[in-house]
Amino acid sequence: MPGVPRAVPRLPRLRRLAPCGALLLVASCGWGGTGNADDGPAPGAPTGVTARAGSATSVHVMWNAVTGTAAEVSRYEVYRGRTKVEEVPGSERMVDVTRLRPSTTYVFTVRARDTEGRLGPRSRAVRATTPPATEADHSAPGRPGRLRGRAVGARAVQLSWSAAKDDRGVVSYEILQGGSKVHSVGGGQTAAVVTGLRPGTRYAFTVRARDAADNLSPASPAVRVTTPGRDDGASTAPTEFRAGTHRGDDGAYYIDLGWVPPRADGVITEYEIQLDGRTATSLVFGGEPPRDRAKHSFYAGREPGVSHRVRIRALLPDGTWGGFSAERTVRTGSPR
Numbered sequence: 001m002p003g004v005p006r007a008v009p010r011l012p013r014l015r016r017l018a019p020c021g022a023l024l025l026v027a028s029c030g031w032g033g034t035g036n037a038d039d040g041p042a043p044g045a046p047t048g049v050t051a052r053a054g055s056a057t058s059v060h061v062m063w064n065a066v067t068g069t070a071a072e073v074s075r076y077e078v079y080r081g082r083t084k085v086e087e088v089p090g091s092e093r094m095v096d097v098t099r100l101r102p103s104t105t106y107v108f109t110v111r112a113r114d115t116e117g118r119l120g121p122r123s124r125a126v127r128a129t130t131p132p133a134t135e136a137d138h139s140a141p142g143r144p145g146r147l148r149g150r151a152v153g154a155r156a157v158q159l160s161w162s163a164a165k166d167d168r169g170v171v172s173y174e175i176l177q178g179g180s181k182v183h184s185v186g187g188g189q190t191a192a193v194v195t196g197l198r199p200g201t202r203y204a205f206t207v208r209a210r211d212a213a214d215n216l217s218p219a220s221p222a223v224r225v226t227t228p229g230r231d232d233g234a235s236t237a238p239t240e241f242r243a244g245t246h247r248g249d250d251g252a253y254y255i256d257l258g259w260v261p262p263r264a265d266g267v268i269t270e271y272e273i274q275l276d277g278r279t280a281t282s283l284v285f286g287g288e289p290p291r292d293r294a295k296h297s298f299y300a301g302r303e304p305g306v307s308h309r310v311r312i313r314a315l316l317p318d319g320t321w322g323g324f325s326a327e328r329t330v331r332t333g334s335p336r
Contacts, residue, residue, distance in 0.1 A: 040070040043112040043120035051128035052186055054172045056102035056212040059128045060184040061086075062094040063110045071114040072291065074267075079109045079122070091267045091317040094184070102133035102212075115291070134168045137213035141166035144173065144190075144207045144220040154199035154229040160191040164209035164217055176206045176219065178319045198236070199229025201320055233323015236262050236316060238271075238294075241325035243310050245300065245332050253332035254297045255310060261294055262314055262322055270315040273298065274324070275308055304333035 048064035066073050073090035078097065086095045090112075100106060106129075109122040142165040149159045164170050170187035175194060185192045187209070197203060203226075206219040238259040245253055255275075261268050270284045273296075281298055300308065311327040 040116065040118070042118040043069040043073055043114050045121045046076065046110045046112055046123040049108070049110050049123045049126050051106070051108045051126040052172065052184060053128050053130045054096055054174075054184060055210055055214040056130050056133045056171075057100045057214065058096050058098045059100060059106060059108070059130065060094065060096050060172065061108050061110065061126075062184070063123065065093060066112040066120065069112075069114055069120075071116045071118070072267075073112045074115045074288075075113050077111045077113060077119070079111070080106055089267055094181070100130055102130050105129040115288075131171055131212045134211070134213050137168055137211065137215065139167055140215040141170050141209035141211050141217040143218045144209055147205070147207055147220045147223045149205055149223040149225040151225055151227045152193065154227050155197045156193055156195045157197060157203065157205070157225045157227065158191070158193050159205055159207070159223070161207050161220060163190050166209065166211045166215075166217075168211055168213070170209045171212050172210045174208050174210060174216075176208070177203055180319055196318065197227050198231055198316075198318065198320065199227050200231035202226045203320070231323075233313075236264065236314070236322030238262055238312055238314060238322075238325040240293075241312065241328060243328035243330045245330050245334060246297075247333070252302050253300045253304065253306075255300045255308065255330055256295070256297045257310070257312065258293065258295045259312060259325060261289075261291060262316075264314070264316050264322070267291075268314045268316065271296075271312055272315070272321065273310065273312050275300075275310050277309065280310075300332055305331060307331045 043066045046063040046066050051059050051061045054060045061078055075090050076088050077084050078086040078095055085097055088095050105127055107125050107127050109125050111122050112120045144161045144164045146162040149157050152158045172187050173185050174181050175183040175192055183192050183194055202224060204222045204224050206222050208219045209217040241259045244256045246256055247253055267289055269289045272282050273280045307329060309327050309329050311324045313324045314322045316322050
Protein backbone atom coordinates (compact mmCIF):
# COMPACT_ATOMS: atom_id res chain seq x y z
CA MET A 1 0.00 0.00 0.00
CA PRO A 2 1.60 3.28 -1.04
CA GLY A 3 2.30 5.90 1.56
CA VAL A 4 1.52 5.75 5.24
CA PRO A 5 -2.18 5.75 6.18
CA ARG A 6 -3.08 8.77 8.21
CA ALA A 7 -6.07 9.13 10.49
CA VAL A 8 -8.68 11.55 9.21
CA PRO A 9 -11.81 12.83 10.91
CA ARG A 10 -15.14 11.58 9.73
CA LEU A 11 -16.19 13.64 6.73
CA PRO A 12 -19.51 15.45 6.79
CA ARG A 13 -22.51 13.95 5.05
CA LEU A 14 -23.01 15.37 1.58
CA ARG A 15 -26.06 17.56 1.18
CA ARG A 16 -25.40 19.00 -2.23
CA LEU A 17 -28.47 19.43 -4.41
CA ALA A 18 -28.31 18.33 -8.03
CA PRO A 19 -30.58 18.02 -11.06
CA CYS A 20 -32.61 14.95 -11.97
CA GLY A 21 -30.49 11.84 -12.49
CA ALA A 22 -27.78 13.19 -10.16
CA LEU A 23 -27.13 12.41 -6.52
CA LEU A 24 -29.50 13.69 -3.87
CA LEU A 25 -29.94 12.96 -0.21
CA VAL A 26 -33.68 13.01 -0.82
CA ALA A 27 -34.79 11.45 -4.08
CA SER A 28 -36.95 13.70 -6.18
CA CYS A 29 -37.76 13.96 -9.88
CA GLY A 30 -40.02 11.61 -11.77
CA TRP A 31 -39.38 8.56 -13.84
CA GLY A 32 -37.77 8.79 -17.25
CA GLY A 33 -39.33 8.64 -20.68
CA THR A 34 -41.57 5.95 -22.01
CA GLY A 35 -39.03 4.40 -24.34
CA ASN A 36 -39.79 2.71 -27.63
CA ALA A 37 -42.42 -0.02 -27.46
CA ASP A 38 -40.97 -1.66 -30.58
CA ASP A 39 -37.53 -2.35 -29.06
CA GLY A 40 -38.46 -5.75 -27.68
CA PRO A 41 -41.10 -7.80 -25.85
CA ALA A 42 -43.06 -6.23 -23.01
CA PRO A 43 -42.84 -7.59 -19.44
CA GLY A 44 -45.06 -10.50 -18.51
CA ALA A 45 -48.17 -10.27 -16.35
CA PRO A 46 -47.56 -10.16 -12.57
CA THR A 47 -48.50 -13.36 -10.74
CA GLY A 48 -49.59 -14.10 -7.19
CA VAL A 49 -51.82 -11.02 -7.03
CA THR A 50 -53.95 -10.77 -3.89
CA ALA A 51 -56.29 -8.08 -2.56
CA ARG A 52 -57.56 -7.78 1.01
CA ALA A 53 -59.53 -5.06 2.75
CA GLY A 54 -57.36 -3.06 5.13
CA SER A 55 -60.21 -0.94 6.45
CA ALA A 56 -63.68 0.22 5.39
CA THR A 57 -62.07 2.58 2.89
CA SER A 58 -58.86 0.82 1.80
CA VAL A 59 -57.64 -2.40 0.17
CA HIS A 60 -54.12 -3.81 0.34
CA VAL A 61 -52.93 -5.26 -3.02
CA MET A 62 -49.82 -7.48 -3.30
CA TRP A 63 -48.11 -9.37 -6.14
CA ASN A 64 -44.93 -11.23 -7.11
CA ALA A 65 -42.04 -9.64 -8.96
CA VAL A 66 -41.98 -9.95 -12.74
CA THR A 67 -38.66 -11.46 -13.80
CA GLY A 68 -37.01 -12.72 -16.98
CA THR A 69 -37.92 -9.63 -19.00
CA ALA A 70 -35.90 -8.05 -21.79
CA ALA A 71 -35.40 -4.97 -19.56
CA GLU A 72 -35.86 -4.47 -15.84
CA VAL A 73 -39.24 -3.48 -14.45
CA SER A 74 -39.24 0.22 -13.58
CA ARG A 75 -42.70 0.40 -12.02
CA TYR A 76 -45.99 -1.40 -11.44
CA GLU A 77 -49.40 0.03 -12.23
CA VAL A 78 -52.45 -0.98 -10.17
CA TYR A 79 -55.93 -0.76 -11.69
CA ARG A 80 -59.36 -0.68 -10.07
CA GLY A 81 -61.56 -1.97 -12.83
CA ARG A 82 -60.21 -0.20 -15.94
CA THR A 83 -58.91 2.83 -14.03
CA LYS A 84 -55.28 3.17 -12.97
CA VAL A 85 -55.33 4.14 -9.31
CA GLU A 86 -51.76 3.58 -8.08
CA GLU A 87 -48.21 3.45 -9.45
CA VAL A 88 -45.21 2.19 -7.47
CA PRO A 89 -41.49 1.70 -8.22
CA GLY A 90 -40.31 -1.65 -9.54
CA SER A 91 -38.68 -2.45 -6.20
CA GLU A 92 -42.09 -2.57 -4.46
CA ARG A 93 -44.62 -5.41 -4.50
CA MET A 94 -47.59 -3.93 -2.67
CA VAL A 95 -49.72 -0.84 -2.28
CA ASP A 96 -52.69 0.39 -0.23
CA VAL A 97 -55.52 1.61 -2.45
CA THR A 98 -57.42 4.21 -0.42
CA ARG A 99 -60.50 6.46 -0.68
CA LEU A 100 -62.79 3.52 -1.30
CA ARG A 101 -66.41 3.06 -0.23
CA PRO A 102 -67.46 0.84 2.67
CA SER A 103 -69.41 -2.36 1.96
CA THR A 104 -68.28 -2.38 -1.67
CA THR A 105 -66.64 -5.06 -3.82
CA TYR A 106 -63.75 -3.94 -6.02
CA VAL A 107 -61.79 -5.67 -8.78
CA PHE A 108 -58.04 -5.09 -9.11
CA THR A 109 -55.35 -5.95 -11.66
CA VAL A 110 -51.64 -5.13 -11.88
CA ARG A 111 -49.41 -4.40 -14.90
CA ALA A 112 -45.62 -4.04 -15.16
CA ARG A 113 -43.80 -1.34 -17.13
CA ASP A 114 -40.11 -1.82 -17.95
CA THR A 115 -37.27 0.68 -18.18
CA GLU A 116 -37.85 1.00 -21.94
CA GLY A 117 -41.44 2.13 -21.36
CA ARG A 118 -43.11 -1.10 -22.49
CA LEU A 119 -46.32 -1.96 -20.61
CA GLY A 120 -47.11 -5.61 -20.00
CA PRO A 121 -50.51 -7.34 -19.91
CA ARG A 122 -52.84 -7.26 -16.94
CA SER A 123 -52.59 -9.82 -14.18
CA ARG A 124 -55.55 -11.99 -13.34
CA ALA A 125 -58.32 -10.02 -11.66
CA VAL A 126 -58.76 -10.28 -7.88
CA ARG A 127 -61.66 -9.05 -5.75
CA ALA A 128 -61.90 -7.55 -2.31
CA THR A 129 -64.92 -6.32 -0.34
CA THR A 130 -64.56 -3.48 2.14
CA PRO A 131 -66.37 -3.93 5.49
CA PRO A 132 -69.19 -1.63 6.67
CA ALA A 133 -68.26 1.78 8.01
CA THR A 134 -68.26 2.43 11.73
CA GLU A 135 -69.56 5.62 13.26
CA ALA A 136 -67.45 7.88 15.48
CA ASP A 137 -64.73 5.30 16.10
CA HIS A 138 -61.62 7.08 17.27
CA SER A 139 -60.25 4.25 19.40
CA ALA A 140 -57.25 2.39 18.00
CA PRO A 141 -56.90 -1.37 18.48
CA GLY A 142 -54.66 -2.62 21.23
CA ARG A 143 -51.10 -3.68 20.52
CA PRO A 144 -50.68 -7.24 19.14
CA GLY A 145 -48.75 -9.35 21.64
CA ARG A 146 -46.50 -12.39 21.95
CA LEU A 147 -44.97 -12.02 18.51
CA ARG A 148 -42.88 -15.04 17.64
CA GLY A 149 -40.83 -15.87 14.57
CA ARG A 150 -38.84 -18.73 13.12
CA ALA A 151 -36.92 -19.24 9.91
CA VAL A 152 -38.55 -21.48 7.32
CA GLY A 153 -35.56 -22.34 5.18
CA ALA A 154 -32.97 -19.77 4.18
CA ARG A 155 -35.32 -17.27 2.51
CA ALA A 156 -38.53 -17.14 4.54
CA VAL A 157 -39.72 -16.45 8.09
CA GLN A 158 -42.96 -17.59 9.74
CA LEU A 159 -44.51 -15.17 12.23
CA SER A 160 -47.33 -15.62 14.75
CA TRP A 161 -48.85 -13.30 17.36
CA SER A 162 -51.77 -12.98 19.74
CA ALA A 163 -54.85 -11.15 18.51
CA ALA A 164 -55.24 -7.44 19.20
CA LYS A 165 -58.38 -6.22 20.95
CA ASP A 166 -60.67 -3.58 19.47
CA ASP A 167 -64.15 -2.40 20.42
CA ARG A 168 -65.37 -2.78 16.81
CA GLY A 169 -63.07 -5.53 15.56
CA VAL A 170 -59.70 -5.76 13.79
CA VAL A 171 -59.90 -5.72 9.98
CA SER A 172 -56.25 -6.39 9.13
CA TYR A 173 -52.74 -6.85 10.49
CA GLU A 174 -49.68 -5.22 8.97
CA ILE A 175 -46.23 -6.83 9.17
CA LEU A 176 -43.25 -4.50 9.21
CA GLN A 177 -39.62 -5.38 8.53
CA GLY A 178 -37.56 -2.75 10.22
CA GLY A 179 -39.78 0.29 9.69
CA SER A 180 -41.23 -0.75 6.31
CA LYS A 181 -44.50 -2.53 5.69
CA VAL A 182 -43.83 -5.81 3.88
CA HIS A 183 -47.03 -7.84 4.26
CA SER A 184 -50.67 -7.68 5.31
CA VAL A 185 -53.21 -10.32 6.39
CA GLY A 186 -56.87 -10.27 7.37
CA GLY A 187 -58.04 -9.49 10.87
CA GLY A 188 -58.98 -13.12 11.45
CA GLN A 189 -55.39 -14.28 10.93
CA THR A 190 -52.66 -14.24 13.55
CA ALA A 191 -49.88 -15.74 11.46
CA ALA A 192 -48.03 -14.94 8.24
CA VAL A 193 -45.04 -16.06 6.17
CA VAL A 194 -42.64 -13.41 4.86
CA THR A 195 -40.64 -14.55 1.82
CA GLY A 196 -37.93 -13.13 -0.42
CA LEU A 197 -35.31 -12.95 2.35
CA ARG A 198 -31.57 -13.67 2.20
CA PRO A 199 -29.62 -16.51 3.82
CA GLY A 200 -27.50 -15.75 6.85
CA THR A 201 -29.21 -12.41 7.50
CA ARG A 202 -30.76 -11.05 10.70
CA TYR A 203 -34.19 -9.43 10.36
CA ALA A 204 -36.43 -7.56 12.82
CA PHE A 205 -40.23 -7.76 12.47
CA THR A 206 -43.16 -6.05 14.19
CA VAL A 207 -46.94 -6.31 13.75
CA ARG A 208 -49.70 -3.72 14.13
CA ALA A 209 -53.49 -3.93 13.87
CA ARG A 210 -55.91 -1.77 11.87
CA ASP A 211 -59.67 -1.44 12.37
CA ALA A 212 -62.45 -0.53 9.92
CA ALA A 213 -62.14 3.18 10.74
CA ASP A 214 -58.44 3.12 9.78
CA ASN A 215 -57.27 3.43 13.37
CA LEU A 216 -53.83 1.86 13.68
CA SER A 217 -52.48 0.21 16.81
CA PRO A 218 -48.98 0.67 18.21
CA ALA A 219 -46.48 -1.84 16.84
CA SER A 220 -45.84 -5.01 18.78
CA PRO A 221 -42.46 -5.60 20.41
CA ALA A 222 -39.97 -6.65 17.74
CA VAL A 223 -38.93 -10.23 17.12
CA ARG A 224 -35.53 -10.89 15.54
CA VAL A 225 -34.93 -13.87 13.31
CA THR A 226 -31.76 -14.93 11.53
CA THR A 227 -32.17 -16.98 8.38
CA PRO A 228 -29.85 -20.01 8.17
CA GLY A 229 -27.08 -20.43 5.66
CA ARG A 230 -24.09 -18.37 4.72
CA ASP A 231 -24.09 -15.09 2.88
CA ASP A 232 -20.56 -13.82 2.29
CA GLY A 233 -21.95 -10.71 0.63
CA ALA A 234 -20.35 -11.44 -2.74
CA SER A 235 -23.69 -11.73 -4.54
CA THR A 236 -24.94 -8.38 -3.19
CA ALA A 237 -21.71 -6.35 -3.38
CA PRO A 238 -21.00 -3.69 -6.02
CA THR A 239 -18.55 -4.99 -8.63
CA GLU A 240 -15.81 -3.49 -10.83
CA PHE A 241 -15.14 -0.96 -8.08
CA ARG A 242 -12.55 1.69 -9.00
CA ALA A 243 -11.21 4.65 -7.06
CA GLY A 244 -8.94 7.59 -7.86
CA THR A 245 -8.43 11.23 -6.90
CA HIS A 246 -8.42 14.62 -8.56
CA ARG A 247 -7.78 18.19 -7.51
CA GLY A 248 -10.70 20.55 -7.93
CA ASP A 249 -10.68 24.17 -9.05
CA ASP A 250 -10.97 25.14 -5.38
CA GLY A 251 -7.59 23.53 -4.66
CA ALA A 252 -9.13 20.68 -2.61
CA TYR A 253 -8.78 16.97 -3.37
CA TYR A 254 -11.70 14.71 -4.23
CA ILE A 255 -12.01 10.92 -4.32
CA ASP A 256 -13.62 9.61 -7.52
CA LEU A 257 -15.52 6.32 -7.40
CA GLY A 258 -17.00 4.11 -10.08
CA TRP A 259 -18.82 0.77 -9.75
CA VAL A 260 -21.43 -1.56 -11.20
CA PRO A 261 -24.51 -1.81 -8.94
CA PRO A 262 -25.31 -5.29 -7.61
CA ARG A 263 -28.12 -7.24 -9.23
CA ALA A 264 -31.06 -7.31 -6.83
CA ASP A 265 -34.80 -7.85 -6.83
CA GLY A 266 -35.62 -4.18 -7.32
CA VAL A 267 -33.98 -0.81 -7.84
CA ILE A 268 -31.01 0.25 -5.70
CA THR A 269 -30.92 3.95 -4.85
CA GLU A 270 -28.86 4.25 -1.65
CA TYR A 271 -25.19 3.51 -0.86
CA GLU A 272 -22.83 3.83 2.08
CA ILE A 273 -19.20 4.84 1.46
CA GLN A 274 -16.59 3.82 4.00
CA LEU A 275 -13.30 5.68 4.26
CA ASP A 276 -10.48 4.15 6.34
CA GLY A 277 -12.91 1.74 8.02
CA ARG A 278 -15.48 4.40 8.97
CA THR A 279 -18.63 5.68 7.28
CA ALA A 280 -17.70 8.79 5.31
CA THR A 281 -21.04 9.57 3.69
CA SER A 282 -24.35 8.12 2.56
CA LEU A 283 -25.82 8.97 -0.80
CA VAL A 284 -29.11 8.50 -2.60
CA PHE A 285 -29.64 8.70 -6.36
CA GLY A 286 -32.53 10.90 -7.48
CA GLY A 287 -34.45 10.38 -10.70
CA GLU A 288 -33.62 7.15 -12.50
CA PRO A 289 -30.81 5.38 -10.56
CA PRO A 290 -27.91 4.03 -12.65
CA ARG A 291 -28.18 0.33 -13.43
CA ASP A 292 -25.06 -0.37 -15.49
CA ARG A 293 -22.39 1.96 -14.12
CA ALA A 294 -22.47 4.46 -11.24
CA LYS A 295 -20.07 7.29 -10.44
CA HIS A 296 -19.57 9.62 -7.49
CA SER A 297 -16.96 12.07 -6.15
CA PHE A 298 -16.62 13.42 -2.63
CA TYR A 299 -14.37 15.80 -0.68
CA ALA A 300 -11.13 14.37 0.76
CA GLY A 301 -9.35 17.44 2.15
CA ARG A 302 -6.66 19.84 0.97
CA GLU A 303 -3.47 18.01 1.92
CA PRO A 304 -1.60 16.14 -0.86
CA GLY A 305 0.04 12.75 -0.37
CA VAL A 306 -2.57 11.41 2.07
CA SER A 307 -3.56 7.74 1.57
CA HIS A 308 -7.10 6.49 2.12
CA ARG A 309 -8.81 3.09 2.01
CA VAL A 310 -12.27 3.20 0.46
CA ARG A 311 -15.09 0.75 -0.23
CA ILE A 312 -18.85 0.89 -0.83
CA ARG A 313 -22.02 -1.11 -0.19
CA ALA A 314 -25.66 -0.85 -1.28
CA LEU A 315 -28.91 -0.70 0.66
CA LEU A 316 -30.89 -3.52 -0.93
CA PRO A 317 -34.61 -3.34 -1.77
CA ASP A 318 -35.39 -5.65 1.17
CA GLY A 319 -34.09 -3.02 3.59
CA THR A 320 -30.82 -4.75 4.50
CA TRP A 321 -27.26 -3.78 3.57
CA GLY A 322 -25.51 -5.80 0.90
CA GLY A 323 -21.88 -6.88 0.94
CA PHE A 324 -18.99 -4.45 0.64
CA SER A 325 -17.13 -4.00 -2.59
CA ALA A 326 -13.42 -4.72 -2.84
CA GLU A 327 -11.39 -2.15 -0.91
CA ARG A 328 -9.20 0.27 -2.89
CA THR A 329 -6.36 2.51 -1.73
CA VAL A 330 -5.94 6.02 -3.13
CA ARG A 331 -3.54 8.90 -2.42
CA THR A 332 -4.47 12.55 -2.79
CA GLY A 333 -2.43 14.16 -5.55
CA SER A 334 -1.80 10.85 -7.33
CA PRO A 335 -3.25 10.20 -10.80
CA ARG A 336 -6.25 7.94 -11.15
